[in-house]
Structures are given as structure tokens and as C-alpha cells.
Amino acid sequence: xxxxxxxxxxxxxxxxxxxxxxxxxxxxxILQNILLSAEGKKQVRxxxxxxxxxxxxxxxxxxxxxxxxxxxxxxxxxIVRELPDADIRLVEEDGQWVRMTCEKSSFRFPGLPPSDFxxxxxTGDGEPQKVPSAVLGDMIRKTMFAISQDETRYTYNxxxxxxxxxxxxxVATDGHRLALIERPNAGAEFKNGVIIHKKALGxxxxxxxxxxxxxxxxxxxxxxxxxxxxxxxxxxxxxxDFPKYRQVIPGDNNTRIIVDRxxxxxxxxxxxxxxxxxxxxxxxxxxxxxxxxxNGSDAGEAEETLASDYSGDELVIGFNxxxxxxxLGILDEQNIRFELKDSLSPGIFKPxxxxxxxxxxxxxxx
Numbered sequence: 001x002x003x004x005x006x007x008x009x010x011x012x013x014x015x016x017x018x019x020x021x022x023x024x025x026x027x028x029x030i031l032q033n034i035l036l037s038a039e040g041k042k043q044v045r046x047x048x049x050x051x052x053x054x055x056x057x058x059x060x061x062x063x064x065x066x067x068x069x070x071x072x073x074x075x076x077x078x079i080v081r082e083l084p085d086a087d088i089r090l091v092e093e094d095g096q097w098v099r100m101t102c103e104k105s106s107f108r109f110p111g112l113p114p115s116d117f118x119x120x121x122x123t124g125d126g127e128p129q130k131v132p133s134a135v136l137g138d139m140i141r142k143t144m145f146a147i148s149q150d151e152t153r154y155t156y157n158x159x160x161x162x163x164x165x166x167x168x169x170x171v172a173t174d175g176h177r178l179a180l181i182e183r184p185n186a187g188a189e190f191k192n193g194v195i196i197h198k199k200a201l202g203x204x205x206x207x208x209x210x211x212x213x214x215x216x217x218x219x220x221x222x223x224x225x226x227x228x229x230x231x232x233x234x235x236x237x238x239x240x241d242f243p244k245y246r247q248v249i250p251g252d253n254n255t256r257i258i259v260d261r262x263x264x265x266x267x268x269x270x271x272x273x274x275x276x277x278x279x280x281x282x283x284x285x286x287x288x289x290x291x292x293x294x295n296g297s298d299a300g301e302a303e304e305t306l307a308s309d310y311s312g313d314e315l316v317i318g319f320n321x322x323x324x325x326x327x328l329g330i331l332d333e334q335n336i337r338f339e340l341k342d343s344l345s346p347g348i349f350k351p352x353x354x355x356x357x358x359x360x361x362x363x364x365x366x
Contacts, residue, residue, distance in 0.1 A: 001067030001092040003038050005059065007083050007102060013059045014077040016231070017048035019203050020055045021073040028118075033070040035117045036090070038063045047120055048073060051236075053200050054120030055207075058230040068114040069098050076100075079107060121223040121234045128216035130187035131168065133228060137209020139170045139181045142357065144201045145326045148174035155195060160242040162193030171245050177323050178248050178360040188217065194224055195242055200235030207231055249360055250346050253339040257310045258352055259290055261336045265328040267292055267304035272321035274302040279322050280364045285315040285340075317343045318364035324349075327359045 014034070022031035028051075035047040044061040048054070069092050079100075080088070088102045096111040140159065148156035153175070160171045168185040171178065196204075204226055208215050211228050218225040225234045271281055276297045284291040290308045295301045317340060328336070333351035340347050343366060349359040 001036075001038050001069055001090065001098075002065035003044055003061045003063050004087050004089050005044065005061040007080060007085050007088050009059050009061070010088055011077075011080050013046050013057060014073065014080055016057060016207065017046065017055055017073055018077060019206065020048045020050060020053050020233075022050045023074065030070060030112045030116050031118070032072055032074065033112055033117070034073045034076070035068060035070050035114055037068040037114075038066045040066075047117070049118055049120050050199075051118060052197060053203060053236075054234040055203070056120060056232045067092055069096070070112045070114055070117055071098060071109050076109065121220050121225060123216075123218045123225050123227060123232065124220055126218055126220075128218050128227070129189055130214040130216060131185060133208045133211035133213060133215050135168075135183055135185065136215050137205045139168070139183060140201050140205050141209070142181050142330050143170050143172040143179040144198060144205075145330060146172040146174055146177050146179040146359075147198045147201075150174070154238060155240040155242055158195040158197045158238045159201060160193055160195050160245070161190055163188055163190045171242070173243055173245060173248070175243075176320070176362050178245055178358075179327070180245065180249070180358045180360075182356045187214065193242065194219065195238035195240070196224060196235055197238055200233065203233055204235075207233060248346070249358060250339075250341060250348060253341045253345070253348055255310075255312065255315065255338075255340045257285060257290070257308050257338040257340070258335050259306060259308050259338065261328060261331060261334060263306050264290075264336060265325070267306055268321055268324055268328070271302040271304050272325065274300045275321050278364065279320050280318045280366075281321045281324070282366055283317050283319060285310045285312075285338075287311055315340060315343070316366055317347060318366040319347065319361050320364060323361050331357075 031050055037045045041063050043058050045058050047056045083102045086103050091099045098109045100107045143159050162169050166186045167182050168188050169182040171180045208228050216227040222237050223234050271292045271294055274297050275294045282293045290306045292304045327349055333354050335352035337350045337352045346360050346362050
């Protein structure tokens with residue numbers, strides 16, 4: 001292989017795969033490498049995988065001689081990042097070594113056999129489901145924080161994506177809270193739903209949410225593949241039944257209260273600094289106001305008072321402060337609507353003026 005590629009293009013390509021390649025030593029050292037292949041005269045293909053996620057991309061280059069090499073992704077990225085903005089030449093030498101030159105700099109890297117590099121699923125000939133990039137990125141961003149971190153509950157370790165009529169829905173839960181978002185969309189159909197592992201979600205948001213065109217989504221055996229432009233990301237689907245999330249969402253929370261999101265976020269951050277190990281904050285709703293309090297902590301006690309439009313009898317409920325802060329931090333709307341029933345029933349957070357988003361939190365005993 002003998003190619004010339006701009007430093008900017010190679011840096012962008014290597015930066016794209018850093019979240020996919022295996023960063024730690026494993027039984028398969030080749031997972032720390034990328035597979036770089038040159039075919040034709042004007043393009044190179046780059047492939048990376050950690051067996052759960054695979055990423056392939058095509059990038060412009062001048063190809064004097066075709067071939068394939070595998071190189072350590074992190075070391076190559078660190079060096080390219082420090083090179084001057086000039087063309088880079090990569091030449092394969094004997095013994096699977098690769099020489100890289102850029103102006104007056106020269107480096108040699110050992111490679112591993114390209115034949116040992118794991119295969120990555122391809123899109124095949126099926127018709128893709130289409131979702132606008134910005135919509136998909138926003139839906140994942142507003143749900144993925146609620147995914148369980150308990151690896152033993154594997155069906156909770158991803159987001160559930162399904163369609164119903166012309167509505168696309170994404171749900172995440174860890175058993176203590178649930179985030180659900182749905183958006184009108186006529187281009188995607190997932191009647192049975194798929195569970196996408198959390199390892200892939202951050203990469204999807206990073207790669208596609210800023211794009212202006214649609215993301216093509218393919219289902220291939222036990223993988224889901226996302227494609228936009230010259231970039232494809234494949235993710236192994238979680239096999240199993242997602243929790244029956246509809247049963248968790250209360251239908252009779254008739255007490256509705258509006259609170260300013262920014263004021264609540266800042267006050268809750270301050271109060272939670274003195275919360276106990278369980279991170280509980282008491283929400284006390286009285287006429288015209290919301291009082292946030294903490295006690296039972298060796299660090300001390302805290303109290304904050306905010307305005308609200310509540311007008312009923314005193315209502316007291318406890319919530320995990322981190323669960324509340326997580327959702328307040330990702331919402332963009334000015335006002336938040338609480339939907340409550342009593343101190344022992346799950347509470348619902350929703351943006352006041354935006355339909356299609358529901359966040360459910362289980363209460364804590366006050």
C-alpha cells in the first residue's frame with residue numbers, strides 16, 4: 001500500500017473512530033487497531049470495531065498502490081494530531097511495518113495481519129428506515145441518561161426504539177426512572193422494536209446529530225446499522241424483552257404544577273450538596289411555592305424556596321436529586337410541569353409547552 005492523504009482528513013478519520021476501538025489490552029490486540037484499505041485511485045476505507053460496535057468510513061486520498069494494513073488507532077491519532085498541516089504519506093514495508101512521512105517527520109509502525117481483523121456487518125440490499133439526523137440525535141440524548149448501569153440487567157442496558165403508526169418512540173429505564181420521547185416520523189418502521197446498547201448511543205449522537213441529511217437505518221440479523229454519507233456505524237442489538245414501560249407511566253396524576261426550569265435546576269444543585277447518601281431531596285408544594293429541603297446529613301441541612309403555580313393543600317414528596325438533575329440538565333424548555341398524585345406514587349416531569357416527552361421518577365420515602 002502506498003497512499004497520500006491530507007493531515008486534516010486523516011486526523012478527522014482517526015478522531016471519528018476513537019470511541020469505537022478497544023482502548024484497553026484484551027485477548028484480541030487487533031481490536032486496538034484500525035484496518036486501513038486502499039482501493040481505486042482516490043479513496044481509502046477505514047474500519048474499526050470492538051465487536052459490539054463497528055464503524056466504517058470512506059475518505060479522500062491519492063492511491064499509488066492498493067492494499068490493506070492495520071495500525072494502532074490511538075498511537076497513530078496522537079502522532080497525526082501533532083503533525084503540521086501538510087500531506088501525509090503511508091507506505092507499507094516488509095513484515096507488516098508501515099512508514100509514515102510528513103514534511104521532515106518520519107515514523108515506522110508495526111502492524112498486524114489484515115486477515116485477522118474481525119468482520120463488521122454491512123447494510124446489504126434491504127431498504128433503509130429513514131430518520132432525520134437532528135431528530136434521532138435529540139431523541140437519544142434525551143433518553144440515554146436513564147439507562148441502567150447494572151450490567152446484569154441486560155435488557156435495561158440500552159434504549160428501546162419502536163414505531164407506532166407514524167410515531168417514532170425511544171424509551172430508556174433503569175427501574176427507578178423512565179425517559180420516553182416520541183416524534184412524528186413517516187420514514188421509519190420498527191413495529192416489534194429494537195434495543196440498542198448504550199455503548200453505541202454516544203457514538204450515534206456524536207457522528208450523526210449535527211448532520212443535515214437523514215440517517216439510514218438497517219436491521220441485519222442481530223445488528224442495527226446507521227448510515228449517513230460515507231459513515232456507517234453498526235451496533236449489536238440486545239436480545240430480550242424490554243420492560244413493559246407503559247405500565248410504569250401513571251395515568252391518574254391529576255395535580256399539575258409549573259416551575260421555572262433554570263431556577264429549579266440551580267436551587268436543586270445547591271440543596272443536593274447537603275443531601276444524604278441516598279441523595280434524597282424533599283419537595284414541599286404549598287400555595288404559590290415549592291420548598292426544597294434536605295436533612296439527615298452529617299454535612300448539614302439546606303432549604304430553597306421557589307415560586308410555583310400550585311394552589312392546593314400541602315403536598316410532600318421525596319425524589320433522588322441526581323435523577324431530577326439529569327433530566328433538568330438535558331431539557332431546553334423554560335418551564336417544567338410536575339404531574340403528581342400523592343407522596344407515594346411516581347411523579348412525572350414534562351416540558352410545559354412541548355408534547356411527546358415524559359420522564360417518570362419513583363418517589364423516595366420521606
